[in-house]
Amino acid sequence: MKPRSSLQIQKSVIFALVLREARSRFGDRRMGAVWLLLEPICHLLIFSLLFGMLRGRTVSGVEYPVFILVGMAPFLLYRNTALRLMDSLRENRSLFGYKQIKPLDTYVARVLVETCIATTVYAIIVFGFAWYGFDMSVHSPLQWVATLGLGLLFAFGLGMLLALVTHALPSLKIVIRMAFFPLYFISGVLIPASYLPPAMMPVLLLNPFLHILELIRAEVLPHYIPVDGVSVTYVISFTMVLLFLSLGAYRARRMHLISTKNG
Template sequence: MFVSQSGIAVTAKGPARRGATTRGLAVQTHVVGALLMRELHTRFGRDNIGYLWAVFEPGLLALAVTLLHLAASSRTGFGMDPIPFWVVGYTPFCMFRFMVLRAEAAIESNRTLLYHRMVTITDLLIARNLLEFASAAMAMAILVGGAWLCGLGNLPDRPLLMFAGMAQLWWLSFGLSLIVAAASENSTVVQRIIHPATYVSLPLSGAFFLLKWIPHPWREYLTWSPLISPFEQIREGQFASFDSAYVYPTYVIGWSLVLTILGLVAIRITRRRMHLD
């Protein structure tokens, strides 16, 4: 608001308001970027292979699980090579699991940063979760690319479709991580159950199977899980020979939107009750 020469108070509108929004967005972008670099350095440091652990951690887990499945069975069906099949299933699940699991300690481990007015709990979680997305995507690219170079698999046939599935899974995981972070700050019970809960979600996620393999009526029950659709879509992106009838992006986006709104409200309530002393 400013006062004109005639003494009438005038409220800033239009370009001025948009300019303030743009500046605020730029500031928060810099904050998230700084938090991301801090998280990268704090978690992986410079010892041994340093930042490469960001890629090797999910990559080694996905590789180990892939080898176990290959030892059990080397067939998947639908013209899909087994190594890329397992890799593009378990690596995104690692992203989901790490985002939700590490949200439990996100506030406690970064409490001192909240003394800075520009840093919010949401910024902390966005930075952490962007790191998880980048780590999982790079690990998946390296493993799938390695399988292709060795003649054991193909590169993604529809990469944009795969990226869309990863983005939906990330948003869903982000919304859930907001709720977990707020709940963990207010209850020790959540801290106890979140770890086993992520393991329980594995057989319900679609990371290791296609819905086509599941008999009726269990297939219909599984379609209610919002985790299923992103994994089906990711495999559609990897394999041109596979088209799923169980990809529901609107359903997943609806879940993600509701979880994000509930999470933001929970974070706001939690921040008001927090004592930084």
């Protein structure tokens, strides 16, 4: 039997981890699959009704449900990816007894599963919106896909860093989860960034999520203009630094991650 290369072994490991992760996410629990679709729909309905009562049915020239979906879907993907990576060490602890499986493999598998789930849910909702008559076309599809990919790289780096931090300090997990709640509002998920307080904008623009969502909306909605200060260069630079730090810290502590029970 021909021996396999290290790359072939890693591909097989990641594929097996993807299957395991998908099965653990769904398994025999139908409500788990249903909730993946219900969560964004509930967000859309609640905030569409509230915004409609307060400011009307449109924002930036498009129907508000379309506006919020364009920003909410990627934010939920990035949030879920970061938090799932944060919990990966604890939930896959038993697998690290096999020398072929490394923590990085579980990170990659979780990113792939989260992306597939989010893509499927988004496609279902977009089909429903189009069926009801909403315009769901994308103004600049290539740039949109590139920005989505950049945001996913950012979430991957963030998730790895959170996993390393919470491995050393497990009590921080609840604080990190709570921190995503204000991020939901100050990242422009529900309203255009131009509606946020101008005096706070220099501070708010430090948030990469705000840049990513503004860029995504500008690439999907033909008449949407991002707030001054939004820059793809900032997101790329932030992501590269984050990946450098997280991968470097992972390499330095990879044996410690496997040998201890924290996280």
